[in-house]
Amino acid sequence: MTGQELLDLVLDEGSFTSWDGPVDHTGEDERYQRDLESAAERAGTDESVLTGRGLMRGRPVAVLVNEFRFLAGSIGQAAARRIVEAVRRATAEGLPILASTASGGTRMQEGTPAFVHMIDISRAIMDHRAAGLPYLIYLRHPTTGGVFASWGSLAHITIAEPDALIGFLGPKVYEMLEGRPFPPGVQTSDNLAQRGIIDAVVEPGLLPELVDQALSILVDPATGSTRERRTDPVVRRRSTWESIELTRQPGRGGVRDVLRHGSDVTVRLQGTEKGERDSAMIVALARLDGQPCIVIGQDRTKQTPASPMGPAALREARRGMRLANELGLPLVSFIDTPGAELSAKAEEGAIAGEIARCISLMSTMKVPTVSVLLGQGCGGGALALLPADVVVATENSWLSPLPPEGASAIVHGDVDHAAEMAERQKVSAIDMFEAGSVHHLVAEPDDDDPESFGRAVAAEVATRLRERAAIPG
Template identity: 75%
Template sequence: MDRISALDLVALVLDEGTYESWDQPIDVSGYSPDYRAAVEKAAQRSGCDESIITGRGLVRGRPVAFVLNEFGFLAGSIGRAAAQRIVSAVRRATAEGLPLLASTASGGTRMQEGTPAFVHMVDISRAIMDHRAAGLPYLVHLRHPTTGGVFASWGSLGHITVAEPGALVGFLGPKVYELLEGRPFPSGVQVSENLARRGIVDSVVLHEELPSVVDRALGLLVDPVTDATRTRRPGVEPGTPRRHGTWESIEITRAEPRVGARDVLRHGSDATVRLQGTEEGERDTAMLVAFARLDGVPCVVVGQDRTTQTPANPMGPAALREARRGMRLAAELGLPLVSLIDTPGAELSPGAEEGAIAGEIARCIAAMSTLEVPSVSVLLGQGSGGGALALLPADVVVATENAWLSPLPPEGASAIVHGDVDHAPQMAQQQRVSALDLQETGTVHHVVPEPEDDSPEALARAVAAEVGHQLRGLLDARGANGLPSTHA
């Protein structure tokens, strides 16, 4: 694999002429003669005085601090001087209110320095978490190879984490494993593409794509609200004659074509960065999590994807854990949260029970109910059971005209009350599950109309316009757009 150096990354990502180094000279006077010679040789070979370079610059005009690993310097290993350089840079970035970009390529702790260097991973992690606690974005780029204490500390703490194609990324180096265990490490496990599939990293990014990825991420996490560009539809007023009966609306939400969360992101967002998984080795395609700019308003979106939920692949507990990741990110970064509800119901199985499906529903409800950032939830289509309720609590609840919310699918309610599924239409009407019923009872605050000639794209744009309008109202009510200083 062709490696890109730390200095090449500076030239690739930062605006030309904006690089400013924060690094102080390294004191090697206390090193042994052999170690000093190795360090001097590494410096000559790599063009860097240590395995870490730090500083600040501009990315498309936005100031950003950086911490970059140089693998050519003693395999990117982290000794005490390198660790102190990282901590100093992160602390300075926090004090100056700067987003932080890190790029790793390291075998881990420097063996020549042993435990005194190893324990500095704690200091690095503490500094990064203080940076995150200040509401400042932390972006991580994992290069080949990233292993050991680097991956187990600052390489795994990003708000957004991307990796090089084909990069070796793992906790234990495969050569070390083979020597210790007497057999090779299974191939394909510690590879960036596998980590993306497992929800440990968010995406795999080519070098030439990295500048645009960083630019898009910073645009979502740093840039202010912009003007609306999509047209709102006048809301359906309570008492307006209904276009469809309750059961007909339910059938509409189950039919194709029908607007979904993907449509809202595709047609309603000015920019999007998708996140994958829980960061903890779980990924459920039933849930979409993304940083987005819905009709000009930066936000975190968690949405149930109607295109991936089937009887064979229902929404499981991992999907709700992904949603909670989005909620945590919104709270930490001071961004509004938007939830898109569209599910035929959460998974009902022994595996779901053992995966704490009920607990995850409870924790989602608790998290959304106690968010301190502005929030809007959207009943986009089907809203069946606890899996739908998990994403409902918000400052403002919007619904499309044909959306619905019920304790169980109407067929399930019919089975409980009547012992058959034939009374499902009757049960749906009796339980007042429709968006218009929910508006009358106060659960839904605004209904987006669905005219007869509607299309998924047009409805997605209208939903985004309404969400953007509601978020602007919530942000304005909080003053200064309700966002932390990085968004000013």
């Protein structure tokens, strides 16, 4: 796919306006001049980058697209200046940037003078992000070298073409330098997605829909509620132990049900961007009952004794917190965990430090925050996502420093007093509400089901977000 074909695919028909001025390659040696002329004839472009402005489903956006047919999409000085000028203009005009790479990296014919321009590109993009403006990127085949190590790795959302070669080191260069081929399957978009380095792999034909969904959360205003809140007062209908046992039932609603039934649009992100991924944590852009937000949530269905929530899950949560701060979107956290991983591996992965860093970041967020005690809330792994402007809890949810069985073992030397310890420690959501640690409760009728549960929780969260949005400043 050429750069122009990609623009035609994603942008509204006839909406693209180029920002590209003439390039100046005077002073280059004769051989390089011939290479540039041949590249322009072959690619139909004057450089390896196309920039401009267009509409994406009616929304104004800036675009920045590599053209691989022009000297393998390599970035020389003229192309780098074009990128920087386009990013600066997008920032000045308050436009989201949609970018797409397909490049072998820095242009070897221009050497170090071109290479150092990667710093200018990275600085411009980080200034754009600091302005609270979205930056989305689509990595096409191939994306390598300095392009992947600069503007290809700095987006809020990073997706890639299926089966694309994506990596820092070109495999041919490695083979020539090392005398052996690079291990197969490493530098592929699918592997990077599995490793949590990029967010998703998407066919080009599905790209417009995904971009539209992302922008509907990042750019479009909030809309009215379409889901019904449960406004009946919550009364104590069960013992604390009965509630605990209910939250441990496999069919109980969780964060996936809130997103499935309570969100108008959801765009999942994955990984820490640093080669880690833990399915125990969900990070997503969402519109919970019409309210755009960033969601971080513990997925109880993915937490088992064999695969508990580890340090990487909390690092993923912190990625969501940073995104919310940077993009100016409210943060909603969902707590539902039998406890964080307890192992030598978790200790070496800084589990305690990650809990502390989550608590500190949650406690100092610059955007409205709502935390939801959804079910089980066991230990520091649960506390890590609790600090918020508003704390909501479902009727049967609970929070404790240890599982009640563990508290019983410490106090009584057995696990037989778990129910008694749960009552004594006042772990239930209703106890927390009466103590002021929880601000709002969501009722759970006896005939509740995951869909109704998810819709009711989303409606409650959206109500609290609307209240926060109405507070000046």
